[in-house]
Amino acid sequence: MSRSTVSRRVSEFVGVALFAAALIWIISLASYEPADPVWFFSTGAHAAPANFAGRVGAFLAELSFQLFGYASYLIPAVFVVVGWNYFWCRSLDAAATKATGAALLVGCLSAFLSLVV
Numbered sequence: 789m790s791r792s793t794v795s796r797r798v799s800e801f802v803g804v805a806l807f808a809a810a811l812i813w814i815i816s817l818a819s820y821e822p823a824d825p826v827w828f829f830s831t832g833a834h835a836a837p838a839n840f841a842g843r844v845g846a847f848l849a850e851l852s853f854q855l856f857g858y859a860s861y862l863i864p865a866v867f868v869v870v871g872w873n874y875f876w877c878r879s880l881d882a883a884a885t886k887a888t889g890a891a892l893l894v895g896c897l898s899a900f901l902s903l904v905v
Contacts, residue, residue: 796877803875810867816845817852817861826850858905859898866890
C-alpha cells in the first residue's frame with residue numbers, strides 16, 4: 789500500500805474512534821444516576837452502577853456533570869464534528885483557534901446554564 793492509502797486509513801480509523809467515544813460519552817451522560825458508585829469515592833463502592841456504560845460511564849458522567857453541568861452534552865457533539873472531519877480526511881483550518889473557541893463555548897454555556905437551571 790502506498791503512504792497516502794495508509795494515511796487515509798489511519799485518518800478514517802481516528803474518525804470512527806472519535807464517533808465511538810462520542811457515542812459512549814452520550815450514553816453515559818443520558819443514563820447518569822447521581823447514586824452510582826464512582827472511582828475515588830467510597831460510597832456505594834460495592835453496588836453495581838445503573839449507568840449503561842458501566843463503571844467507566846458512571847465515572848465519566850459524574851466527572852462531566854461536576855465540571856460542566858448540562859453543558860457536558862456539548863462535548864460529544866464536538867467529538868462528532870472532529871471525527872467527521874477526520875473520517876473524510878479534511879484538514880481543520882486554524883485548529884488551535886477552533887479548539888479554544890469550543891472550550892470557551894463549553895465554559896460559557898456551563899456558566900449560563902448554571903444561572904438558568
